[in-house]
Amino acid sequence: MTNLLAARLDMAVSLAFHIVFAAAGIAMPLLMVVSEWLWLRTRDPVYLELTKRWLRGTAILFAVGAVSGTVLSFELGLLWPRFMRWAGPVIGMPFSLEGFAFFLEAIFIGIYIYGWDRVRPLTHWLAGVVIAVSGCVSGIFVVCANAWMNTPAGFRMAGGEAVDIRPFAAMLNPAAFQQVLHMTIAAYLAIAFAAAGIHAWALRRDPGNAFHRRALAIVLGIAAVCAPLQLVSGDVSARQVGHAQPVKLAALEGQWRTERGAPLRIGGIPDERTETTRHAIEIPGMLSWLVHGDRNAELKGLDQVPHADRPPVTITHLAFQLMVASGTAMLVVALLGAFLWWRRRALPVSRWYLGLVVLASPLGLVAIEAGWTVTEVGRQPWIVYGIMRTRDAVTPMPGIAVPLVVIAALYLLLAGVVLTLLRRQVFASPGMAAARRGARR
Amino acid sequence: MTPQLLLGGVLLAAMVLYALGAGADFGGGVWDLLAAGRSGERQRAAIAHALGPIWEANHVWLILIVVLLFVCFPLAFATITTALHVPLTLMLIGIVLRGAAFTFRTYDRDDVRVKRRWSRVFAIASIITPVMLGVCAGAVLSGRIRVDPATSVMTSDFVTPWLAPFPFAVGLFALALCSFLAATYLTLETTDRELRRAFRARALGAAIAAGVLAWVSFLLARHGAPAMHHGLSSRAWSLPFQVTTGLVALGALAALWQERYVLARALAIAQVTLVVCGWGFSQFPALVVPDITIANAAAPDSVLRAILWALACGAVVLFPSLWWLYRLFKAGAARESRTEP
Numbered sequence: 001m002t003n004l005l006a007a008r009l010d011m012a013v014s015l016a017f018h019i020v021f022a023a024a025g026i027a028m029p030l031l032m033v034v035s036e037w038l039w040l041r042t043r044d045p046v047y048l049e050l051t052k053r054w055l056r057g058t059a060i061l062f063a064v065g066a067v068s069g070t071v072l073s074f075e076l077g078l079l080w081p082r083f084m085r086w087a088g089p090v091i092g093m094p095f096s097l098e099g100f101a102f103f104l105e106a107i108f109i110g111i112y113i114y115g116w117d118r119v120r121p122l123t124h125w126l127a128g129v130v131i132a133v134s135g136c137v138s139g140i141f142v143v144c145a146n147a148w149m150n151t152p153a154g155f156r157m158a159g160g161e162a163v164d165i166r167p168f169a170a171m172l173n174p175a176a177f178q179q180v181l182h183m184t185i186a187a188y189l190a191i192a193f194a195a196a197g198i199h200a201w202a203l204r205r206d207p208g209n210a211f212h213r214r215a216l217a218i219v220l221g222i223a224a225v226c227a228p229l230q231l232v233s234g235d236v237s238a239r240q241v242g243h244a245q246p247v248k249l250a251a252l253e254g255q256w257r258t259e260r261g262a263p264l265r266i267g268g269i270p271d272e273r274t275e276t277t278r279h280a281i282e283i284p285g286m287l288s289w290l291v292h293g294d295r296n297a298e299l300k301g302l303d304q305v306p307h308a309d310r311p312p313v314t315i316t317h318l319a320f321q322l323m324v325a326s327g328t329a330m331l332v333v334a335l336l337g338a339f340l341w342w343r344r345r346a347l348p349v350s351r352w353y354l355g356l357v358v359l360a361s362p363l364g365l366v367a368i369e370a371g372w373t374v375t376e377v378g379r380q381p382w383i384v385y386g387i388m389r390t391r392d393a394v395t396p397m398p399g400i401a402v403p404l405v406v407i408a409a410l411y412l413l414l415a416g417v418v419l420t421l422l423r424r425q426v427f428a429s430p431g432m433a434a435a436r437r438g439a440r441r
Numbered sequence: 442m443t444p445q446l447l448l449g450g451v452l453l454a455a456m457v458l459y460a461l462g463a464g465a466d467f468g469g470g471v472w473d474l475l476a477a478g479r480s481g482e483r484q485r486a487a488i489a490h491a492l493g494p495i496w497e498a499n500h501v502w503l504i505l506i507v508v509l510l511f512v513c514f515p516l517a518f519a520t521i522t523t524a525l526h527v528p529l530t531l532m533l534i535g536i537v538l539r540g541a542a543f544t545f546r547t548y549d550r551d552d553v554r555v556k557r558r559w560s561r562v563f564a565i566a567s568i569i570t571p572v573m574l575g576v577c578a579g580a581v582l583s584g585r586i587r588v589d590p591a592t593s594v595m596t597s598d599f600v601t602p603w604l605a606p607f608p609f610a611v612g613l614f615a616l617a618l619c620s621f622l623a624a625t626y627l628t629l630e631t632t633d634r635e636l637r638r639a640f641r642a643r644a645l646g647a648a649i650a651a652g653v654l655a656w657v658s659f660l661l662a663r664h665g666a667p668a669m670h671h672g673l674s675s676r677a678w679s680l681p682f683q684v685t686t687g688l689v690a691l692g693a694l695a696a697l698w699q700e701r702y703v704l705a706r707a708l709a710i711a712q713v714t715l716v717v718c719g720w721g722f723s724q725f726p727a728l729v730v731p732d733i734t735i736a737n738a739a740a741p742d743s744v745l746r747a748i749l750w751a752l753a754c755g756a757v758v759l760f761p762s763l764w765w766l767y768r769l770f771k772a773g774a775a776r777e778s779r780t781e782p
Contacts, residue, residue, distance in 0.1 A: 092512025
């Protein structure tokens with residue numbers, strides 16, 4: 001394995017692990033805050049129990065997210081020092097602001113977890129709101145920095161140095177809005193589906209349990225709002241990629257040749273040797289229409305750039321298909337749930353629908369992982385699109401395969417422990433009498 | 442005051458706050474490992490109680506330090522992360538395991554064996570992290586990380602700057618200081634007299650260890666970090682500064698001895714602040730001795746000014762929040778302990 005590949009895999013493992021916890025850090029506090037609000041309004045102890053359970057989940061996930069995020073902030077230098085040497089100041093603004101947002105999240109999570117009997121109920125709830133807002137905002141800043149790597153702005157290169165740096169122009173780069181929107185909604189959607197699946201699983205075994213019913217009602221509500229929004233934001237995002245990074249769009253669509261009236265491909269396997277995408281269902285003219293608003297518009301293919309400037313097409317295309325398929329499946333499940341809810345005027349808890357929710361529960365996290373694969377692999381061979389190649393950024397330190405193996409093993413272990421603890425602490429059915437009483441009501 | 446110097450000052454201040462907060466949290470891990478005697482389990486409980494609400498907030502100073510370093514002094518960041526890849530990676534593993542194990546212990550089964558296993562991981566990781574941070578600080582001071590100023594390319598290797606007696610002496614010194622801070626804070630985190638006496642004894646022991654290791658580091662610096670040794674023994678401000686640090690350290694010892702815990706804590710805080718500042722001043726204006734300085738590593742002023750504004754705005758929300766956190770969870774403990782006969 002080359003050092004470059006080891007460094008890329010090390011970064012990929014660290015990101016793939018952290019992103020799950022980051023998404024939880026964004027979305028779990030919202031769940032908690034909604035549930036605590038309902039407790040304050042209704043004084044129904046089931047909501048208090050639910051808030052505390054979700055809080056335990058948040059506490060575990062946030063702690064692991066905080067430390068795995070620290071690893072990433074160091075890895076920017078440990079793996080890509082030649083990139084950070086000039087890019088650090090340019091993307092410093094979102095990272096600095098993120099530092100403060102994250103600080104607030106860490107402070108208020110301490111107050112929220114340990115402050116139940118030290119502050120008044122409404123103050124406690126407001127501390128939760130601060131966690132939810134600062135978690136969301138800190139995610140936004142980090143995604144702004146990543147968007148800058150896709151659409152670098154706010155500086156000029158002169159002799160290998162960045163000059164004329166405008167930090168806010170760099171932060172609010174052309175891809176920032178679309179990427180932020182897409183990732184933020186993804187976090188809520190993924191966590192809502194993950195939680196929904198687990199509560200649905202418990203309800204299939206214990207149908208009357210009020211605890212899981214109320215939990216499911218909250219997360220299905222969030223999912224039903226987020227899933228359609230994500231469809232819109234995905235469309236906005238893809239058009240932005242089409243304009244700013246046509247090579248990436250071509251890779252994720254498997255579009256080898258520049259052509260008028262390009263079709264939208266559903267599925268399909270790109271063949272890098274013959275430069276064709278086979279076995280795809282093609283909708284004629286659809287891709288040109290989606291990107292340019294005109295069925296006959298010319299869409300740039302991978303052939304516009306030499307081979308050395310193309311990303312790995314197969315991975316990018318398949319990851320994109322996986323993301324879109326997961327998103328579509330979640331949309332169907334969420335809309336179906338909303339429809340049933342509206343028709344029956346009651347939470348849909350029939351066995352078959354709960355089964356569907358269980359099946360769909362990992363799809364949000366799958367979509368996040370696949371989506372990041374599209375963003376990152378689709379940007380290759382560049383670390384900063386059009387400006388610096390990944391291979392020119394890698395550390396001169398040899399033997400990066402060693403930390404890769406160590407970090408991978410460590411994270412695998414942590415993932416196992418976290419899953420066990422979550423099962424025990426959050427999702428086991430509470431034997432509380434209130435849950436039973438609530439069920440009869 | 443140029444923006445470069447101001448940001449250097451902010452960086453140093455953040456390091457002081459990190460040492461005072463997170464340093465003591467690591468020290469808590471040391472005392473968890475060494476908890477013994479009749480009050481052993483109660484010691485562990487007091488440590489967990491003290492750390493629980495604040496360790497995550499304390500940890501964020503490190504993230505802020507890293508971010509400020511790569512934003513404001515990117516050449517220093519790139520050089521440090523390249524030259525010190527190995528100790529930094531070990532430190533990161535420590536950070537991950539410390540935080541994870543502490544949280545897992547809180548939320549895992551109420552089974553003594555399980556808790557003890559997480560305690561062990563938490564404690565050992567709490568030792569690795571400050572030692573490695575100290576090793577990195579020592580390596581930065583050593584003058585063995587060399588960079589060609591014309592090309593910004595590192596010319597030293599990946600091992601010799603940190604694998605030497607001086608950096609490890611600094612690492613152990615850092616560990617001793619963390620342990621001293623933790624034990625001193627802990628005397629005010631409990632109303633249990635037996636516990637307080639146990640923490641007092643530990644604080645006294647750690648203070649003496651820190652004193653010895655400070656001298657060992659200073660002696661090793663003659664060969665291990667000549668520029669710093671020279672700076673500490675010849676610059677005009679140096680002697681009074683060191684005498685002050687020494688007096689404060691002795692004062693902290695005396696206050697602990699006389700069981701005047703609030704005073705002891707104040708002096709311990711002053712001592713660690715002086716040590717971290719002394720480190721910063723002794724290598725000023727170098728960021729990585731000898732080749733990388735504040736001036737040649739700094740980002741353009743336009744960036745630095747924008748960052749200073751961002752820091753000012755951030756501070757307006759950060760410090761009141763931190764103050765509230767500490768008031769909620771720390772003021773009570775001190776008040777209870779004062780009213781106790």
